[in-house]
Amino acid sequence: MNSTKLWLAVFVISIAVCFLVGAAEQKFTLPPETTKLKPGPGSELVTAQCLLCHSADYIATQPRLTRTVWKAEVTKMQQKYGAPISTNSVNADALVEYLTKNYGKENPTNSPEK
Numbered sequence: 001m002n003s004t005k006l007w008l009a010v011f012v013i014s015i016a017v018c019f020l021v022g023a024a025e026q027k028f029t030l031p032p033e034t035t036k037l038k039p040g041p042g043s044e045l046v047t048a049q050c051l052l053c054h055s056a057d058y059i060a061t062q063p064r065l066t067r068t069v070w071k072a073e074v075t076k077m078q079q080k081y082g083a084p085i086s087t088n089s090v091n092a093d094a095l096v097e098y099l100t101k102n103y104g105k106e107n108p109t110n111s112p113e114k
């Protein structure tokens with residue numbers, strides 16, 4: 001082996017080692033899944049009615065929605081996705097109440113979204 005080839009081999013090997021070391025050092029830590037909703041009045045109801053189909057993340061990762069938007073969200077879950085909540089029920093109101101208190105904002109006047 002002449003010296004050019006030798007150096008080329010050393011070069012290629014060092015690059016390979018760099019890749020291996022790099023790959024070994026990459027650790028991915030996913031954020032913990034929020035499987036539970038915030039405790040409080042209505043949380044059991046929302047857990048029962050809303051977590052049938054998806055995790056609490058769907059609710060927890062939303063921006064702080066206004067009451068109107070949460071109401072629309074509950075209606076959408078009912079009508080579009082078939083969530084078993086009867087329309088105009090005390091249930092639906094309690095869900096919206098809980099969602100607005102815990103994952104929304106009560107005062108819609110300064111809301112950017114609409």
Ligand code: HEC
Nearest residue numbers: 049050052053054058059062073074077081082083084095
């Ligand atoms: C029958 C099944 C089902 C139930 C019950 C259900 N959802 Fe959903 N939900 C869905 C589906 C399907 C999606 C859309 C999933 C996707 O886009 O990946 C969704 C998405 C969402 C989203 C994300 C934003 C959006 O509009 O797509 C939110 C927030 C949400 N649901 C809240 C709720 C709340 C609050 C309840 C309880 C009142 C609820 N869901 C009950 C099926 C359901």
